[in-house]
Amino acid sequence: MRPRKLILCIESNEQVLSVRKFLLETRGYRVVACASAAEALDYLQTATPGSIDLLMSDLLLPQMDGNELVRRAKQLLPGLPTLLVSGTVTGYDRAAAADAFLPKGASTPAEILDRIRILVARKRGPKKHVQSVTVPQRELAVAS
Template structure:
């Protein structure tokens, strides 16, 4: 079981992903934007940051960069419907960050998270 911080600005997607990850045995804190995610990161450590790339306020790439400064070694996975944006800015993301393009199957998400956490 891992501690996962989910940052997703779409309410229904956030709720859906949080429920699925909890059913897979993880503890999940779900927030609606990058600023709330950073506040959460300063209060408690997590094993994985799962962040949408495009969010208001603080986007997922900048969130991941700051998260890696706050918690060196944090694992990062981006979820996005804008793969080109994620790939263009990937050099700014923490080393080892993965990108999962929407739409994706929940099993694929859970499997990739398991692989990341076991590495």
């Protein structure tokens, strides 16, 4: 059985955080829920590199916005995929620090889960390709 992927989920609204955590956990993800950017950064500083598969945060957070959180998270863990979500901002330019942006409310749970799946897969890196077997030119000449 494959280990479940870990998502660090940051949202200042407790109800939204609870719903998002439930959605992710019912799809097989492990979720660390944080109510603030400071709490998430504390968690990131003690995390083992490679243990977190995705940082998913609201763009508009008290004290520190999602862009700043993503910038600091990538300083700590440079390869960490990040996804910013916002209910009030529809333009990606406001969430330029993240790897992906989804407008809250305009994205269905299926779209959010699909984007998460893609970002988590990207963290693993590309699939290893089977090395192709090349036939030396003289063997081709003999066969013809």
